[in-house]
Amino acid sequence: MGVERRLRVKAGLQEYPIYLGTELLIKTGEILKKEGLAGKVLVVTNPRVSGLYLDSLLKGLEQEGFSQQVVVIPDGEKYKRLDQVEKVYDTAVSFRLERSSVMVALGGGVIGDLTGLAAATYLRGVKFVQIPTTLLAQVDSSIGGKVAVNHRAGKNLIGAFYQPSVVITDLKVLNTLEEREFKTGLAEIIKAGLIGDQALYEYLLTQSAAVKGRSTEALLEIIEKSCLFKAQVVEEDIFEMGRRAILNYGHTIGHALEAETNYTLYRHGEAVAIGMVGAVLISQELRLCQPKVREQTLALLELYDLPQKLPGISVEKIIARMALDKKVKNGKLRLILTTGIGEAVLKDDLQLEMIARILCQMGASRGG
Ligand SMILES: NC(=O)c1ccc[n+]([C@@H]2O[C@H](COP(=O)([O-])OP(=O)(O)OC[C@H]3O[C@@H](n4cnc5c(N)ncnc54)[C@H](O)[C@@H]3O)[C@@H](O)[C@H]2O)c1
The missing domain is CATH 3.40.50.1970 (Rossmann fold)
Structure with a gap:
């Protein structure tokens, strides 16, 4: 049955x-x-x-x-x-x-x-x-x-x-x-847990063996929760004029990384995973969230073998890509950040220099 x-x-x-x-x-x-x-x-x-x-x-x-x-x-x-x-x-x-x-x-x-x-x-x-x-x-x-x-x-x-x-x-x-395709989807589910559903986060944390083993029960649970989260955000903002932007958590840095590596090095979810690390580090730098949130985010990504570091590519080029993505205005950057597990917030006054410093901490390089 x-x-x-x-x-x-x-x-x-x-x-x-x-x-x-x-x-x-x-x-x-x-x-x-x-x-x-x-x-x-x-x-x-x-x-x-x-x-x-x-x-x-x-x-x-x-x-x-x-x-x-x-x-x-x-x-x-x-x-x-x-x-x-x-x-x-x-x-x-x-x-x-x-x-x-x-x-x-x-x-x-x-x-x-x-x-x-x-x-x-x-x-x-x-x-x-x-x-x-x-x-x-x-x-x-x-x-x-x-x-x-x-x-x-x-x-x-x-x-x-x-x-x-x-x-x-x-x-x-x-x-x-294929495993890599499965993981790229998991990254979006992890995103839903991190910014929208604490119960989903807890489930991913405690049931990783069942999730990775693709058990029907685990898949049903995480897919249902993720769909409900996305559906609820879409309902509030069908044409992406406001709240729907939170779905871009991890995506601004992720998109820049995908484009800068010609869409060949990373699957979308892998780039988003790295982007979520950037977002939580910036959130912590701005004291929007507790250090614990950074630890929880990194631990969850680790649990699902998702990448966390940037390759040694140019930080200037990543930032230029973000500007192309219309995320930079008057020398300030707009990003979705976190205030805690299950929560997200849009910030549009972020200093480029601070972002560049964080990206370098993650492995990007200056110059070039
Ligand atoms: N419309 C939206 O809101 C939205 C949101 C996110 C992503 N996207 C778009 O989605 C696309 C990426 O989607 P994707 O990651 O599903 O990639 P994809 O459609 O290229 O599928 C990935 C690979 O998996 C194979 N495949 C599909 N189902 C399979 C199965 N059941 N068993 C074995 N192999 C299977 C495909 O043939 C393909 O080789 C991008 O173009 C992106 O822009 C759209």
Whole structure:
């Protein structure tokens, strides 16, 4: 018997469910029907995920009488671009997709973001269903309605806010995820614990063996808590005008590090882990939090084998990247910091020199 829980995300006038559990893929057709979706279904996926899970999904859709088509996008972040969205449009045209039809994203954040943009724009919007298959996609990218593709000038430059009709999160698909991909998702869950949910922090601390062993019970617990946290923040600020910024904890330094190393050295979650170390050190420097919070943060990252040090790259270049990210104004830096476990605060008057000093303590170098 599978397990199943149901969460709800409110996004303005829209409200949609997250089905969370096991053995859900095969029930996709049943779930879509229950949620009032009907007609044609266009599934977007990549070769890796389709090899593992497409048959099961298609069988589940077929059982409930959905007619279906599949578009396969090559695997990788570099294919999160407009010409691949066009490929989705081409199939949608030949399949005669209608406004009431459904586009299903079966894959990680790359497939989810790209399919979401196609769904938001084709016929000015068709129904969109997320079936996230990475841990990162399950706790982060499938919730909140941000959809996008990259442009050669930068990541996620072409996008929209477009909420799915339903999210189907099957924990069993995580069994085939590579360890490094699993850990990148864990970093986002750790972030949720550190800035939004003390009980999640405690769980991660005390149940690390079960979490690392990917036990169903542990996954259910941490994914549910993380989704609830993200859903609650999104509900308060759908279009990212204010509170939603706290989700960027660890991300400003993390993004700068990812970009400065050409997106080749670090997975996103690893860079965010290093960014969270920077954020807690700065918080302590400013006496926003007790030294204990720094110790707790470092210990948790250590427990999950996530990196904490910057490589010997130029501190000036990292700060220049943050400025590009529009995080520097009038010589002052804006960052999300912490005041305690489960809490976050936005500060926009941070001295660049102090930040540079902390980044050097973490391993960055002066000059160059
Ligand atoms: N929209 C948002 O709010 C949001 C938030 C965070 C990240 N993102 C985006 O998400 C993307 C990163 O997502 P990601 O980390 O999921 O990367 P990804 O989609 O590239 O997936 C990582 C790898 O795992 C493979 N994979 C996926 N599911 C698998 C499974 N069950 N078993 C085995 N292998 C599997 C994929 O084929 C890929 O090779 C980035 O483009 C980022 O910009 C978006």
